[in-house]
Amino acid sequence: MKTLKASSRDTLSIAGMIITLGIVFGDLGTSPLYVMKAIVSGAGGHIDQDFILGALSCLIWTLTLQTTVKYVLIIMRADNNGEGGIMALYALIRKRKKSLYIVAALGASALLADGVITPSITVVSAVEGLQLNFPHLTVVPIAIGIITALFLVQKLGTAAIGKSFGPIMLIWFLTLAALGLPYLLKMPVVFKAFNPVYAFKLLFLHPGGFFLLGAVFLVTTGAEALYSDLGHCGYKNIRLSWMFVKVTLIINYMGQASWV
Amino acid sequence: MQSSNPGELPNPFFAIMPPWFLPAGVLVSTAAAIIASQALISGSYTIISEAIQLNFWPKLKIDYPTQVKGQMYISSLNWMLFAACVAVVLMFRTSSNMEAAYGLAISITMLMTTLLMRQFLKVVRLAKPLVTLFTVTYLIIEGTFLIANMLKFVHGGWFTLLLAGMIFYVMIIWYRARQIKNRFTRFVTVADYYEQLVDLSKDVTVSKYATNLVYLTRADKITDVEAKVIYSIFSKNPKRADTYWIMHIDITDQPYTMEYSVDHLIPGSLVRIEFRLGFKVQPRINLLFNEALRELSISNEIDLLSNYPSLRKHEVGADFKFVVIHRVRNFDFRFSGRERFVLDNYNVLTRMALSNVNAYGLDASNVLVEEVPLVIIGHEDHLLKRVYHQH
Numbered sequence: 001m002k003t004l005k006a007s008s009r010d011t012l013s014i015a016g017m018i019i020t021l022g023i024v025f026g027d028l029g030t031s032p033l034y035v036m037k038a039i040v041s042g043a044g045g046h047i048d049q050d051f052i053l054g055a056l057s058c059l060i061w062t063l064t065l066q067t068t069v070k071y072v073l074i075i076m077r078a079d080n081n082g083e084g085g086i087m088a089l090y091a092l093i094r095k096r097k098k099s100l101y102i103v104a105a106l107g108a109s110a111l112l113a114d115g116v117i118t119p120s121i122t123v124v125s126a127v128e129g130l131q132l133n134f135p136h137l138t139v140v141p142i143a144i145g146i147i148t149a150l151f152l153v154q155k156l157g158t159a160a161i162g163k164s165f166g167p168i169m170l171i172w173f174l175t176l177a178a179l180g181l182p183y184l185l186k187m188p189v190v191f192k193a194f195n196p197v198y199a200f201k202l203l204f205l206h207p208g209g210f211f212l213l214g215a216v217f218l219v220t221t222g223a224e225a226l227y228s229d230l231g232h233c234g235y236k237n238i239r240l241s242w243m244f245v246k247v248t249l250i251i252n253y254m255g256q257a258s259w260v
Numbered sequence: 261m262q263s264s265n266p267g268e269l270p271n272p273f274f275a276i277m278p279p280w281f282l283p284a285g286v287l288v289s290t291a292a293a294i295i296a297s298q299a300l301i302s303g304s305y306t307i308i309s310e311a312i313q314l315n316f317w318p319k320l321k322i323d324y325p326t327q328v329k330g331q332m333y334i335s336s337l338n339w340m341l342f343a344a345c346v347a348v349v350l351m352f353r354t355s356s357n358m359e360a361a362y363g364l365a366i367s368i369t370m371l372m373t374t375l376l377m378r379q380f381l382k383v384v385r386l387a388k389p390l391v392t393l394f395t396v397t398y399l400i401i402e403g404t405f406l407i408a409n410m411l412k413f414v415h416g417g418w419f420t421l422l423l424a425g426m427i428f429y430v431m432i433i434w435y436r437a438r439q440i441k442n443r444f445t446r447f448v449t450v451a452d453y454y455e456q457l458v459d460l461s462k463d464v465t466v467s468k469y470a471t472n473l474v475y476l477t478r479a480d481k482i483t484d485v486e487a488k489v490i491y492s493i494f495s496k497n498p499k500r501a502d503t504y505w506i507m508h509i510d511i512t513d514q515p516y517t518m519e520y521s522v523d524h525l526i527p528g529s530l531v532r533i534e535f536r537l538g539f540k541v542q543p544r545i546n547l548l549f550n551e552a553l554r555e556l557s558i559s560n561e562i563d564l565l566s567n568y569p570s571l572r573k574h575e576v577g578a579d580f581k582f583v584v585i586h587r588v589r590n591f592d593f594r595f596s597g598r599e600r601f602v603l604d605n606y607n608v609l610t611r612m613a614l615s616n617v618n619a620y621g622l623d624a625s626n627v628l629v630e631e632v633p634l635v636i637i638g639h640e641d642h643l644l645k646r647v648y649h650q651h
Contacts, residue, residue: 026296033289037271038359066370070398075373078380083515083540085303086373087310091513091539093379094314100379101435105316107372108307109427113420114365115304116344117358119297125355126289129274133282143349146290150297151342155333157325165295172292175285179276213408217363222296224369228303231515256272 017244020237021173022165024229025245027118027222028067029169032176032249033125035059036256038215047260049189054202054209056193056257058216060250071223072242076235084230086111111224118221119147177248180255187258219253271355304341305332313511313539315438316431318613322542336612344423352416361416364409365424367402374398430609437606440599441587447484450506454526456494457504461529466500470581471567473501474549476620477508482523482532488585488632496630499583502567506532507549509620515540520552522561531562545620582627 021029039055040047080088090104124143131137184190192198202209226238277285309332311317323333352358374395381391413421460466475489485506493499506525517538524531533552537543557564566576588607595603 022295023299026292026299030289030292030296033273033293034271034355034359036273038356040272041356065401070370070374074394075377078377081514081516085307085310086369086376087307087314087539088515089373089376089380091310091314093376093383094513096379096383100376101316102432103372103375104314105428105431105435106424107369107376108311108316109431110365110368110372110420110424112304112307112427113424114362114369115300116341116423117348117362117420118300119293119345120348120352121355121358121362122293122296123290124349124358125271125273126286126293128271128355129282129286129289132270132274140349140353144346146294147297147342147345147349150294150301151338151345154301154338155323155325155335157331157333162298165298168288168291169295172288175288179281179285183276211408211411213405214363214412215359217367217405217409218359221363221366224366224373225299225303227373228306229299252273255276259272259276 016233016237017241018166018170020166020233020241021169021245022162022167023232024226024238025169025173025222025241027122027225028220029172029176029222029245029249030122030125031219031222032252032256034121035215035218036253036260037125038218039212040260042212042215050198051202051206052257052260053190053193053198054206055212055216056190056253057196057199058202058212059219059253060193061196061199062216062220063246063249066220067223067226068242068246071226072239075227076230076238079230079235082231082234085228086224088231111228114221119150123147173245173248176252180248180252183255183258184251190254190257193254193257219249301338301341302331305334305337308334308337309542310539311431313541313543315511316435318430318434318609319618321614321618348419351419357416361412361419364406364412364417365420367406367409368424371399371402371406374402429605433602433605433609436602440595440602442478444587445478446487447479447481448487448490449483450485450525450530451483453490453494454530458526458529460494460498460500461502461504463500466498468501469499470501471578472503472505472580473499474505474507474580474582476582476584477506479506479508480510482534486585488587491632492583492585492630496632501581503528503562504530506530507545508532508534509543509545510534510536511539511543512536514538517541518548520548522552522556524561543620546622580626582622583630584622584627585630585632588631588633 036055043051043055075089076084078084078089078092080092086104086107090100094100094104120143123146124139127139127142127146130142131139202212204210206212226242230238273289274282274285308317308320309322312319320334320336323335324331325333348358352361378391378395381394409417473493475485475492477485477489479485489506493504515538517536518541519536521534521536522531523534533549535543535545535548535552553562553564556562564578566572566578568576
């Protein structure tokens with residue numbers, strides 16, 4: 001993966017931000033592939049306007065409180081000479097208390113373990129899109145083929161193809177916004193979701209609503225990776241490009257919500 | 261809004277695409293999915309390589325396929341990840357099943373990050389109420405997510421927790437074993453042995469082992485060295501050398517430190533060299549040591565030419581020999597049950613790890629690997645009582 005040169009890491013530039021898109025927003029950016037689907041299927045068929053507004057509200061506020069406030073605004077300040085991630089954070093404070101090694105080891109192992117689902121879930125979700133046109137397609141062999149190829153090329157290094165990651169992700173995020181926008185404009189009622197009351201109503205009043213949080217949480221699983229990649233891109237680049245990414249994500253989620 | 265259709269649920273993400281766009285949509289989704297996966301793979305390399313440096317993980321072989329900083333390839337990890345990813349696809353088969361399992365482990369990670377961050381905020385002396393506000397807010401939010409995610413355990417979350425448990429086990433065993441070993445490390449003051457060292461160095465009745473003999477030490481204090489090093493020099497096959505080197509590698513709390521310092525403890529006979537390396541720097545000691553030697557030679561602090569007159573005449577470089585000492589658990593010492601458990605598991609793990617020789621990039625033909633008992637029992641222990649025959 002490409003790393004910005006130290007000089008360009010701390011300064012802002014459009015190019016720097018596009019490269020950042022390709023490095024740090026993979027997991028966060030691909031969540032729209034499966035989050036809304038998980039919520040809808042978790043509803044068990046009782047979908048009405050309040051439900052969908054509540055779910056959308058949960059998504060928006062989770063993105064805000066967890067990704068924006070905790071990770072982008074607070075945790076990212078804990079950089080170890082520009083490096084981020086749970087291990088770099090641990091290195092900063094390991095002398096304070098001996099027992100912290102357990103906390104760091106637990107966090108890192110859980111992160112690595114859930115990490116093995118990331119390639120599988122994103123690739124499988126993407127390939128499943130083909131089933132809308134070809135209903136009899138078997139997803140599993142195709143997905144395994146893609147994953148195998150991905151792991152095979154690791155040995156060669158990914159610097160060469162890494163250059164295309166940023167522009168592809170830029171197209172991806174613009175696509176997200178373009179897809180969501182028409183639905184959103186047709187049904188402006190979804191803007192109500194910015195009101196957190198809908199989220200609380202869903203969680204506490206809707207039967208089983210609380211456990212929808214399991215699906216909602218998927219929207220922020222990439223936040224920890226965002227922090228780990230701090231060293232590749234620098235704080236300013238991540239902060240500014242996150243604003244762009246968040247807008248496209250929310251537009252897309254709103255569009256999906258309108259469709260539902 | 262559309263009425264719900266609980267039977268067949270198309271993915272709303274693809275459903276909002278106009279039909280003509282669908283093929284392109286799938287294509288760009290797949291590209292984004294691959295990029296996201298790539299980020300995950302690189303991220304895992306990063307975590308493991310940092311874990312190695314911070315003493316949480318057995319040393320593994322790390323390759324650098326390109327010149328880009330931070331770009332690395334860890335073959336063993338790559339194939340373990342690959343196996344796990346394929347297992348996930350084969351086990352869960354559909355994205356809905358994966359969604360049902362995904363997120364449980366990461367909510368644990370986020371809670372742990374919050375706990376570590378609390379310590380960091382204290383270090384930077386943020387006002388106490390703000391630290392508490394941060395900690396309580398996020399313990400509540402993430403705790404709530406964790407509880408909601410618990411439901412995922414039965415839907416496949418057990419798989420990631422099992423995996424997390426295995427990784428955690430390796431990390432803890434590795435870390436604890438290091439601590440136990442450190443606890444049994446006896447340091448001695450090098451200065452006590454200066455005279456003995458100089459004497460041995462001059463004693464021609466002992467055949468010369470090497471011109472330069474290098475020991476790795478974990479002693480942080482410049483005045484100290486492990487008893488095992490002294491044991492190796494004098495007791496376990498006396499090793500005569502012209503110059504003894506004590507090398508210490510200090511992993512700093514910063515990512516990219518690359519410094520070294522040199523102390524001539526006994527000019528010409530005993531040199532201590534210390535490398536201070538960041539936790540993201542790969543300790544390619546052979547390379548770094550050679551660079552330091554060249555500099556020392558230029559500043560005339562050491563002589564890089566061979567001390568043998570015949571070789572010196574032809575400007576042959578001096579020879580260096582490294583001694584790496586492994587301390588093995590001895591069975592004559594009573595460790596507690598817990599320590600035995602940790603050490604025995606550690607020994608199993610060391611088989612999958614890279615030896616110090618390879619990890620430090622030492623030239624294996626120049627390295628002597630010695631084994632000494634972990635605990636050298638002192639003479640104060642009286643286990644036997646001598647009895648005298650009655651006449």
